[in-house]
Amino acid sequence: MNMDAQLAAHLSGGRQAGGTLLEVKNITLRFGGVEALKNISFDIREGEIRAIIGPNGAGKSSMLNVISGFYHPQEGEVWFRGEKRRPMRPHQIARQGLARTFQNIALFKGMSTLDNIMTGRLTMMRRNMLWQALWKGPAEAEEIAHREAVERIIDFLEIQHIRKKPVGALPYGLQKRVELGRALAAEPKLLLLDEPMAGMNVEEKEDMSRFILDVNDEFGTTIALIEHDMGVVMDLSDRVVVLDYGRKIGDGAPAEVRANPEVIDAYLGVAHE
Amino acid sequence: MALSHQTPEDACDTFAKLLDRNAAVRGDRPAAREKALGVWASWTWAEAREEVRALAMGLRELGLAPGDRVAVVGTNRPQLYWSMIASQCCGAQPVPLYQDSVADEMAYVLDHAEVRFAVVEDQEQVDKLLAIADRLPMLERILYLDPRGLRRYDHGRLTALSEAQAKGREHAARLEPEINAVVAAQTGAEPCVMLYTSGTTGKPKGVVLSYDNILKTSRASAAFDGLTDRDSILAYLPMAWVGDFIFSMGQAYVTGFCVACPESAETMMTDLREIGPSYFFAPPRIFETLLTSVTIRMEDAGPIKKRLFDHFIGHARRVGCAILDGRPVSTADRLWYRVGEALVYGPLKNALGMSRIRVGYTAGEAIGPEIFEFYRSLGVNLKQLYGQTEASVFITQQPDGAVRADTVGVPSPGVELRIGESGEVFYRSPGVFMEYYRNAEATAETKDAEGWVATGDAGFFEPDTGQLRIIDRAKDVGKLTSGALFAPKYVENKLKFFPDIKEAVSFGHGRDHVCAFVNIDLDSVGAWAERNNVAYASYQELAQHPRVTGKIAAQVAEANRSIASDPLLSACQVRRFLILHKELDPDDGEMTRTMKVRRRIIAERYQPLIDALYSDATEVFADVEVSYEDGRKGRISATVRIIDAETVEPAREIAA
Structure with a gap:
């Protein structure tokens, strides 16, 4: 093995901030009478780590399933790499440059x-x-x-x-x-991670965080992740979307989101008058 | 050119010259292998020389000057070994460090060695060095091997090794003659490497070894075991340890054999099996771990396999060692051993990666006779040696055919030995170190004007075999109030020979009897617990389980019987012991990085437990601070039971 080859590999690829990679517009998803997602819109920029957070049942996994093409929303559009996505089967979407992991290991x-x-x-x-x-x-x-x-x-x-x-x-x-x-x-161009740290101990979480950052840094892969552990989310992500009962209640940099009173209420369960 | 009265071999008195010779004499033989991306990559001696020279030129271009010191930090990788020789080609000395040291430990060594350049493996090590860089005004440049994760770092003082090599190649026309001049002017008397002793007490000391020390010792020991360039070795022990420097550098360059580097620390066993080295060194700990894993797997095997295994291992125990040593054995036994070889020993050695071992060594700690004989009975030529950093490893070693578990062999070629009045072992040899760096006082304490070095170990020559037997550290050998000799390590080793006991620490100096702390082996006891339906949630819980304490008590009693059989040390029987609620750990300072217990620090940390051992208490509340791998602190506490051990009565009379 040549040390030069290693250097060449090191200089190619890498993280760059870029334009919009994926955009969801006014997504509404219903299961029978239940509205899992209500009129959700946000974007994922090229090269960023985007977190989707929210309490249990907020619609995070549903959102990820819409992005990965597993669910077809009744209303709204998904734009990926500048094109509006027509209804496709998951393997066709995978060929477009999207990969995911699952909440329950599959x-x-x-x-x-x-x-x-x-x-x-x-x-x-x-x-x-x-x-x-x-x-x-x-x-x-x-x-x-x-x-x-x-x-x-x-x-x-x-x-x-x-x-x-x-x-x-x-x-x-x-x-x-x-x-x-x-x-x-x-x-993948876009990597979707559904609760990558669920059920892990502190050491495993630290390892996984390191790997997520390294993937993003070394390969320039854009990452969207769902996570419960607020500490992890705040440390890892560039921007955060907050869902609650299928609605979007916050969107922005981690510090902004953390200061948002509605987000605090949703997480801490403060009583509303 | 070689002078007429020297053999050409002696003319190669530095690593750089040996590298040139190997590239010329056996340029297309493999020099190094490394498993990368699942495939074994190899470099010939000619290719290795090209890599080393390119790096040497790069280092010189970056400003490395003769007399500088270069820290090398990382796991065993061919490029890191080459960086040591490349440094030498610039007239600098490499200082390999333990890659798992925490930043503070590293800071002391880097500062003491006045290191200007550091060659490190990856981001982890770069982070450590950057964290302490403020305290190290001398440290100018950090070169790294693996660029992963380092892209966005400030490259003001960082350089990739490959970049340094590219720079060197670019300016080869100017740099090559300069390097050639440095290499040609070097002599064997110059310092070759600086190795820090792990230091069971006090701050680590930098042992300066010359090319002559390393290469003369390597030549003599390679000749002792008939090593040639057809041999091969797996380099997996820390690069900072003198043994690795002798085996993977000294002997490899002298004989031209191939050094293979494992893929990662976790894959060592698989890599060992794939490479099948002919020359192998491992501390007793590794042999113990291997045997434990074999035992555990055989416990879970089917009844036919298990019976087959038990029968042939029993046969090997009876005649295997005798066959290996060439002693007379009946033809029937020999034939049956052949059958065993085909059915059990061969496949087992293959699974352990030991099929091709021609010469195997163990040292560092005493090895259990059971364990030692197990491997030898399978036909693995495992031997013991005794050495230390200050001697460039070899002081004594066992010749083929005269191997015993409880001795460490006869003096290595060129080594003179004598036993001091206190029982301490002294030696003088071509491998004796130049000095402790910046510590003339310690140098004078250890090495006298005539070149005799105190080992710090107490021992004696066995009258009938002439082999050396080591009892303990000379300063650790104490006395009980009765006046009887107390050798803590001797006691601890007797205990540790049981697979269930991972570590032991014994106390007794100035007391009227001996007490001990024990750590259970989680693998071994855990497997037993699973088979016997003993439920547990943690090490702590398993350690205090009544059935476990009972099991350990039986083993302590067994050890006591063995101790009692040695008239000199029979008073050392363990009267009371306890099983510690946490495993002893180098991160807490309780052990050295080479996994030797630090008795004094343990005694301070666990003072209340020792007091309880010497009282009438049956249990004690233990609470200690622990450091986690990320540097945070926590506390572990538990109630620990104190157990009275069975002792053999007549022992006391003999002792008195």
């Missing part, structure tokens, strides 16, 4: 860390099943290239020691990390 338990992360490359594999069955030739070359990309992620997330272990046997914090790895493997 990995293939019996498969190894390596294989799980490899599934993240699926949208980028070009050879059809016939070629893959033949194995030799183009499919092999392609797999080697993908394996290298996956190994870079394994190195980045410092999970070399569990490369070949089935993920079902791993502790929770590591599973979360593998899931992040799988999302990263898709080389």
Whole structure:
């Protein structure tokens, strides 16, 4: 290995502040008579870490599911990379450059860390099943290239020691990390993280925070995350959207949001006269 | 050019010259390997030389001058090893530091060594150095290997290693002759490296070793075990430790063997298995951990496998060591051992990464005879050596065929040994250090005018074998009120030989009997608890579980029986003990970074517990401050039970 190659990798990519990457306009989402999201609008700028916070049942996960294309809102529009998004299936959206992790880990338990992360490359594999069955030739070359990309992620997330272990046997914090790895493997423009630190201890939270910052810094990936831990949100994010009962009640820099009386009420449950 | 009365080998009296020789003689043989991105990358000696020279030129361009010192901080990486030689090519001395030291510990060493340049592995180390940079006016430049996370740092004093190399290559026409001149002018008598001793007491001392110290010792010890450039080694122990410098640098450059660096500390076991080194060093702790994990896995194995394993391991215990040592063994036993090799020993050694080990060493602490013989009976040629930083490692080592668990061997080639009147061991050898840096007083205390060095260890030669046996640190050997000898480490080692006991600290100097603190081994006791339906939520809870204390009490009694069998030390039997409510930890200053207990600090921190041990109390409330990895402080408290241990009666009469 050449040290020059490492330097070149270091100088490419990286975080830049940019224009709007994603914009949601007047989103309303209903499940039967329940209005999960009411007329929500906000934007995510290229290169930023955008947090979506709010108490339980505020509609955070619903919002993320709208962005990821899993839910189709009854009203409103999603604009991604300057284009209005037509209704699409989730895998089509994934091909557009969007990847996510889940609140309840959704990995293939019996498969190894390596294989799980490899599934993240699926949208980028070009050879059809016939070629893959033949194995030799183009499919092999392609797999080697993908394996290298996956190994870079394994190195980045410092999970070399569990490369070949089935993920079902791993502790929770590591599973979360593998899931992040799988999302990263898709080389997304926008990474959606649904409660990346839920259920973690302080040390695991610190590690995960470090990785989120590093992803943003090294790869220039735009990140939207849902999180409960206010300390984490305030430290990590550039801007914060606050939801409560499906309404947007705050939007701005962490310090601004924290000072917003409506947000304080929503979090601390102050009685309204 | 070599002078006529020197062999060409002796002409290579520095690392830079040895690197040139290796690049010329075995340019296409592998010099270094590292697992990166899941694949083993390797560099030949010719490539290694190119990398080192480019870096040396880069360092010179950045202003590194002869006589400077360069700190090297990080895990074992080929580039960090090269940066040590590159520094030497500029006439500077490398000072490798323990990469897990906290910033304050580093500040002391960096300041004391007057370090101008630091080569570090990654962001973590850069952050540490920047945090203490205000206190280090001498520190000018920090070079880093891994750029991750450092992009947005102020690069006023930061440089990437690759950038330094690029700079060096750019100006090669001017710099190369300058480097060549420095390298040609260097002699073996000059300082080669400065290694800080971890310091069980007081501030660490900087041991200055010359090229002659390192290379003469490396040549002699490599010849002792017949090492050649066909051997290979896995470099996984701290670079700041003298052993790693001798094995991964000294012997590697002298013989030209290949040094492999693991992917990360956690993958060491997998990497060991993949590389299959022929030459291996590990402290007893590693062998213990490996054996514990094998035992735990065999407990969970199916009945057929388990019986097969127990039978053949039993056979190996009976005849394995004798076969390895070449002693007479019946043909039937030999044949059956062959069957065992095919069914059990071979696969097991393969799983442990020990299939190809030709020479293995352990040192640093005493190793349990059970553990030691387990590996030897499998056919792993594990031996013991005794050494210290001030001796460039080797003082004594065991020759093939004369290996014992309780001795440390005969004097290494070129080493003279004598035992002082107090029982302290003294040595004189070509490896004896030049001085303690900026500490003439300590140098004079340790090394006398004739070059004899006090080891600080008490020991004696066994009359029948001529091998040295170490009892304890000379200053730790105390006396009970009865006048009987008290050797704390001897007692602690007897206790630690049980897999369930991870650490032990014993007290007895100036007391009428011996008491001890014990740490249980969470892996071993935890696995036992799982099998026996003992529920627990934490180390603290498991440690105080009545069935665990009972189990440990039985082991202490067993250790007492073993101690009683040695007439000189039979009074050292443990009368009362307790299981500490927290694990001893270097972050709390209770152990050194090399995992040796600091008895004095522990005695201060746990004074109330010691008082309780020497009273009639059956339990005591313990409360201590602890430091977390991020530097915050907290307290851990619990009620700890005190247990009376069974002792062997006649022992007291012998002692009196």
